[in-house]
Amino acid sequence: KVNVEVRRMGGGFGGKETQAAPLACIASLLAHHTKRPVKYRMSRGDDMIMTGKRHAFQNDYKVGFNEQGLIQGAVINVAGQCGNSPDLSDAIVDRAMFHSDNAYYLNNATITGYRCKTHTVSATAYRGFGGPQGVITAELMMDDIARHLGEDPLTIRKRNLYGVKHDSMRLEDGSIDPRNETHYGQTVEQEVLPELISQLEESSEYWKRREEIKQFNANSAFLKKGLALTPVKFGISFTVQFLNQAGALVHVYTDGSIQVNHGGTEMGQGLYVKVAQVVANEFQVDLDTIQVTATRTDKVSNTSPTAASSGSDLNGMAARDACLRIKAGMIKYAAELNGTSEDKIRFESNHVVAVKADGEEVWTPFAEFTQNAYTARVPLFSSGHYQTPKIHYDRN
Incomplete structure (x- = not known):
């Protein structure tokens, strides 16, 4: 009965992952006893003293x-x-x-x-x-x-x-x-x-x-200069295997606009834009036709933390999976409509393009096509899921 919604957080990258819990407990205790909403806000000085830093x-x-x-x-x-x-x-x-x-x-x-x-x-x-x-x-x-x-x-x-x-x-x-x-x-x-x-x-x-x-x-006796060219290998995944998964929900509307919801949280790292870019790329439409809505537990449940440098990979691929499911129905409909095979249908420049048997190309604006597909009872929404392949962690 409790829905959690996160539109965005301030930048932090990690510091909020666990150390907000004591403050939430204090606020909950006060709310329980006073039967009123409670907002707990620390002074910056107390925050800097009490909140943990990098190891x-x-x-x-x-x-x-x-x-x-x-x-x-x-x-x-x-x-x-x-x-x-x-x-x-x-x-x-x-x-x-x-x-x-x-x-x-x-x-x-x-x-x-x-x-x-x-x-x-x-x-x-x-x-x-x-x-x-x-x-x-x-x-x-x-x-x-x-x-x-x-x-x-x-x-x-x-x-x-x-x-x-x-x-x-x-x-x-x-x-x-x-x-x-x-x-x-x-x-x-x-x-x-x-x-x-x-x-x-x-x-x-x-x-x-x-x-x-x-x-x-x-x-130079005192001022010295240096130079380095340094590589980095960095693993992006959770050692807890089941966290390497994500879900997404994609809706295509009859005006050609697309709404996306996924399990990642936005904290200034540009995750929402990146997932929108994945969706725009999959449908080959302009980025400004994509709307990413706030992360909500009643839309995508059981989300993994936005952590381990995996937010874009996991949620982007989950959104892509939803897009592919929607596209499968749209492609089937476009092929039947134009009397051609499904491999002759492509998405390009805000259009759905069908290549007929005689080689003629039929370009239908994406918005017009979605209206027609809806009229033909083609499903224009889907959930998507992704799990990172080839990944495990044996602590022993």
Whole structure:
């Protein structure tokens, strides 16, 4: 009997995920006793003191590498300072452990995560969710290896990227180690970083600028400059498998306008626009004909959090699924109407286009077509659902 509606939130990216709960409990308690609506608003000062921030981490590592700077093994410890309650610290330290390799093949690695209870305010979810705290450890390793060998850090980074093949890594059977499995057992399938970095290295004139900086630093006693080209590998999903799903509801109206509702919340990241773009692309209509309505529990139920960098992927694909279901009925109707096959129907430039047997193309404005389809009792609404494929997490 309670419907929850969220039009938009202020920017925050994580801080509101759990730490609004105590305030909601206090407001609920007061509302229960006074039998009146209660609004709880903290002063900014109290908010800054009481609300948790990003986890501070203390990390250390030992790394073994050969004369080329290729990592042979690593022992890494990441310790998250969690504050006085668990909050989401368990999953945040997990992610710091996952990202301690960043974009590099660690070979034989042992990574240990510690959740440290402290007497300070409870730390909480923030954008990156432990990822940046792990990534920086991998980047420090690259810099340390480069200093030890007297190489440029970019050279060491490129050599250690996932999927880069090296003759020095030949196995006993003569094959070269593919160097594409993470320390948590996932195979990196899309090895795009070597090519991408090569392009950026050239377009940014990295080596020319590096030499200029060396010259500047040699002649400047106090002011020093630096330069880095740093890759990032970032996993976008929930470790809780069932959260990697989303639902959506799409309505096409007889004037050609389209209404979309989905399970994601808008907090300044542009999610509503992105989902609208997916729908506009699927029907090949102008973006201004799409209206995304407030997230509501009576329209799309059992929603996953808008988190884990997955909001656009999950909700966009759920909306697309709904569009495809509607389009299937529209395409069938258009084919019957024009005496052609369904594969001869396409959506293009705010029109539904049918190619007849003699090659003639019939272009019907999208709004006119939807009116005709409604008259012919073609369903112009549908729900959609998406679940991320090939994803699981075995904690053991």
